[in-house]
Amino acid sequence: MIAMEDIRVELGGNLVLDGVSASFDGPGVSAIIGPSGCGKSTMLRTILGLVPIARGRVLVDGETLPEGNALLRMRRRFGYVIQSGGLFPHLTGGANVLLPARHAGMARGAARSRLDDLASLVRLGGDELGRYPGELSGGQRQRVALMRALMLEPEALLLDEPLGALDPEIRVGLQEDLAGIFSKTGARVLLVTHDLAEAAFLAADDALLLREGTVEQRGPMRELVREPRTGFAREFVEAQLGRSRELVGLGARA
C-alpha cells in the first residue's frame, strides 16, 4: 500500500535520503535497520509528509501523498509511535488515547469501548490510563502511545524505535507483546530499529538495511545474516552478532 519512489530528502543542508525506492505491500511487518544517522527515522517521517521531499514521490494506495487538509486526513490512516512516545504531557494517558477519536469526530461511546479493547490488547489497566505521561514508567508510556496510534484502526503502523528508550528486561517483555499486537491488528507495520535481534524477532520476513540515505540490501532477515551482499552489510551484521557472541562467551574472533 505504501510506495516510495526515488525519494531525495535534504534537511538543514544535509542530504538525508538519496534516491530511496521501496514499497510495502500487503499485511506483515517490515524492519528498517541501519546505523544511527542513516535516514531510518526520516523514511517514516517522509511517508507521513512531515518533511519536504526534494525529489521523487510517496504513493499511498497508488495515490501521491496529498497536501493541506487532505494530508491531515491521510495521516489518520497511519499510527505513529516515536521513541519517547510523543504523548501530550498535559493530558492523562486515557485522554491521550482518546485524542485522535475526538479529533476525528468519533462518537463518545464508540471511542470509550475502543479504548477498553485497546487497553486489554496492550495489557494496561484503567489506573495507568488515569495518570499523566510523566507519572508512568517508560514501558507503560509506550503502551499508551501504541493505544493512541491504534485508536482509529490505522491501515499502517509506523514505529520509530518504539522500544529504544527501555531497559533490556522490559524491552524483551514488550517485544513479545508487540508480536501479538501486530498479528491481532492486521495493520501493515514499518518498524525502525537499530537492533538486529529485535528486527529478527518482530520482522523475520522483511528487513531493509539503510546506509547513508540509500537502500543497501533488502530481503528476509535470514538472508541478510547469512548472505550479506556488501561489505557494509557484512560489517553491520557482524558488529551486532559478534558482540552478542562475545557477550555470551562464544566470540568467533575472541
Place this chain on the structure above:
Amino acid sequence: MAVLVGLMGLIGITIAGCDGGSAADDRGVSIGSKNFTESVVLGEALVQLAQDAGAEGEHRAALGGSRVLFEALQVGAIDAYVEYTGTLRFELLAGDGPLAYEELEHELGELGLAMSRPIGFNNTYAMGMLEERAAELGVTRVSDLAAHPELRFAFSNEFMSRGDGWPGLRARYGLEQEARGMDHTLAYRALAAGGIDAMELYSTDAEIDFFGLRVLEDDLAYFPRYEAIVLYRSDLGERLPGVLESILRLEGALDEGAMSGLNRLAKIGEAPPEGGEAVRVPEAVVAQRFVSERFAIEQGVVLETWQDRLVRTTRQHLVLVGISLGLAVLIAVPLGVFAWWHKPTGTAVLAAVGMVQTIPSLALLVLLIPVFGDVGAGPAITALFCYSLLPIVRNTHAGLSAIPVELRESAAALGFGTLDRLVRLELPLASRVILAGIKTAAVINIGTATLAALIGAGGYGEPIVTGISLLDNGLIMQGAIPAALLALVAQGLFGLCERALPRGLGA
C-alpha cells in the same frame, strides 16, 4: 511599529468613551497644577474663583511637570493653570533671550493660548545653602561657588536639563562641581541633613525661612524673571467669559510675601490655637482662606478622608492595571505566537517591544497626551499596556520554542493542523511560561501605574506624589503600602492560577 501606533489609537478611542468629559463640557472648567505645593494651592484658588462665577470647576492636581501641563493645555484637557514667564519663555517655547510681555502673548496666541497680567510675585530660581555652611565658606554670591569645587550640588531633574537651568548656570559662572538629580522637596531634606551643600531654590519656597537658608546673590544676572501668570486657552473667553473674568481677578493679587505665607501654611503648617506642634493646612483650605480674605468669596471645600481616598485610588489603580494588562495579554500572546511561527517577523516584533520598554515612562506619558488629546486614564493605560507587552511576548515565544520538535511532529502525525496543534498541544505546554510572563508584567504594571498620577490618572501614585512634595511620609505610605500589597495579591493570584494548571505540566 505602524500596527502598534494603530493599536494605541484604538485603545484611545475605547478608553475615551469611559474617561468622563473634561474641558469640553459646557459649564465645566478644568484647572491644572504642577506637582508642587504652590502650584496646587493656586490651582485650588483658580477652581474656587471659577466656581464663584457659576462654573463646574475640576482640578487636575499635581500633574508631573511643566511639559505635561503645557501639552494638556494645548490639547484642551485643561483650560488654565498657573505658569511662570521664565519657564514659558525658556522651557516651553524654547527661546533664548527674554521677550517683552506683548511678544510672549503673540507667540502664545499662535498656539491658541493666552496669558494674564502678572499675579504679582516673581518666583525665580536662586541658589541656596545652609546659613552656617555658607558663612563658614564665606559664600554670598553664586560666583563665590567657583572657588569651592568640592561642594556637592543637587537639583530637581527639570532644572538639571532645562534651558534656563544648570547647564547654563554652570557655563555662566564657570562652575566645575558635579550635580545630582533629586526631587526638589527631598533635596531640602538632604541639604538640612548635610548630604548636599547647595541646591536650587524657588524664591517663594516656604523652606527658605524654615531651614534658615542663605539665598546667594545672582551677581551675573543669570536667572530671568519668573513672574507667575495664569496661562489659559484663548477659547475660554468665548466659551465662558464670566469665568475668565473671575479667574483673572488673580492678577496683581499676591506678592512674594503673601505667596510664601500660603506655601508655608500648606507645607509647614501653623500652630493650633491651643498651642503645640504646627499642623499642615490642606491646599484647598489654604486657597479657600486666601480667596475669602482677598475677594470675600465663600466656596465650600470638601476634604477627602483617608478611607475615601483609599477606596478611590484603589479603584483607579485597579482600572489602570486591569485594562492595560488585559489588553496586553490579548495582544501579546498572539504576537508571541506569530513571532514563533515566522522567524523574521519574530525578530522584528521582539525588537520592537523591547525598544518600547526603553522609553522612559514619563516621556512616554507626555508623548501620548497629544495622541489622546487628553491627560488621565487614556494615555496612562496605553503606556502601561506598552510596558506590559515585552514580558508576555518574550515568554510566549520562549515557552513555545522550548517544545520538543518530535512532540509537535507527533501531533502533526495525528492529523492535527497548525491551529489544532497550537490550541491542543503548544499553548497548553507553554502555559506555565506564558503565565510567568503575565505575572511579571502584572507586578511591573502595578509599580509603574503609580507614575500615572503624574498625568492625572490617579491611583496609588497620587498620595505618593503629593506626599513627596509635602514631605509627608504618612501620605506616601498611603500609596506605597497598598501598591505593595496589591503586587503581593497579584503574585498570590497568579500562584493559584499556576496550581490550577494540569499536573502533567510539572511544577
